[in-house]
Amino acid sequence: MAPGSKRPLVAISSCLLGENVRYDGGHKRDPCIAQYLSAHVDWKPVCPEVGAGLGVPRPALQLVGAEDRPAALGVENSSLEVSAALLEYAQRMLPELQAVSGYIFKSRSPSCGLADTPLFDSEGHRQALTAGLYARVIVATLPGLPVIDEQQLRDAGRRTRFLQQVQACWQQQKNAGS
Numbered sequence: 001m002a003p004g005s006k007r008p009l010v011a012i013s014s015c016l017l018g019e020n021v022r023y024d025g026g027h028k029r030d031p032c033i034a035q036y037l038s039a040h041v042d043w044k045p046v047c048p049e050v051g052a053g054l055g056v057p058r059p060a061l062q063l064v065g066a067e068d069r070p071a072a073l074g075v076e077n078s079s080l081e082v083s084a085a086l087l088e089y090a091q092r093m094l095p096e097l098q099a100v101s102g103y104i105f106k107s108r109s110p111s112c113g114l115a116d117t118p119l120f121d122s123e124g125h126r127q128a129l130t131a132g133l134y135a136r137v138i139v140a141t142l143p144g145l146p147v148i149d150e151q152q153l154r155d156a157g158r159r160t161r162f163l164q165q166v167q168a169c170w171q172q173q174k175n176a177g178s
């Protein structure tokens, strides 16, 4: 929480705000986020794949292997493995994320997905849905942080609950700092 801030700081997958950080140089701006949330919070955009040094554009990634320990591999070239870079970046971000009161993740991403990222076996068959490598570290290490993805935010009830949780978290952070 920034000192003296008037609104909670919420981390967000930066492609959802329209930043051109995706593997193909594009974005995934979500109008619902701007429409419903931008008036209530300040943003801390984070792209873990860019933060981990993978560049834009970059090879598309997918998760492969066991559900409890998948690897982030190149879709076209499975000898490209970036798991360690993503996990290390997540650890590096943890101190900065002490200042946020919520986190909005991009669904289905091998880095940012909360629970709906496709997981493949070594033959290329989809075997489950799971969390992205970066998101799973953040969620496991900061269990009190309100989290949601942009698909869940489309539901008015979930959106309202998320904002309430963010406000409560922000209030707790202010109380702890006073």
Ligand code: SF4
Residues within 6 Å of the ligand: 012, 013, 014, 015, 016, 021, 022, 023, 046, 047, 048, 049, 050, 106, 109, 111, 112
């Ligand atoms: S890594 Fe996350 S923030 Fe970056 S482009 Fe992919 S989904 Fe968006």
